[in-house]
Amino acid sequence: MDTQKKLDEFQKRIDNGETIEPKDWMPERYRKQLIRMMSQHAHSEIVGMLPEGNWITRAPSLKRKLVLLAKVQDEAGHGLYLYSGTETLGVKRKDLVEDYIYGNAKYSSIFNYPTLSYADICVIGWLVDGAAIVNQTMLAKSSYGPMLEQISEFAGKKAFIKSKGMRCWQKWRMEHLNKRKWPRML
Secondary structure, eight states, X not given: OOHHHHHHHHHHHHHTTOOBOTTSOOOHHHHHHHHHHHHHHHHHHHHTHHHHHHHTTTOSSHHHXXXXXXXXXXXXXXXXXXXXXXXXXXXXXXHHHHHHHTTOSOOOGGGGSOOOSHHHHHHHHHHHHHHHHHHHHHHTTOSBHHXXXXXXXXXXXXXXXXXXXHHHHHHHHHHHTTTTOOOTTO
């Protein structure tokens, strides 16, 4: 079968809403875009552990330490799960991680902001998870099977975490509004 015919059949499958699986034929450009999107998402999940991880030992209560530990563990799991999904496209996890380490790959840059107060963690978590929900809503329309499975796995967790972050933010706001102690993010 010639390349143009394969491309036409592939596009027809996409247009019909079919799911593309790892062993299915796909154009190289489609595969590379999936690798780029999935690895960027994986890197962002891993880097997303850093602000919360930095505050585990300094959280104001044991309950908040446990929440941060759970969030860090959840982000690590998402990152590893996404790396596994990306590996279905024939790329090695080692190469993805090296691309990130040497600056050849991208991730969400909000994690570069300093978290100088515990309130900064609440704000960053709330904003980032809100953005992730929007992003994952779009990715949930993907045609690639492993990505669809992963995104549906994350969506409920992110919504739950976002609601927790909102409660944290509201509590902080009520406690500190009159003191004018604003998070450095605002």
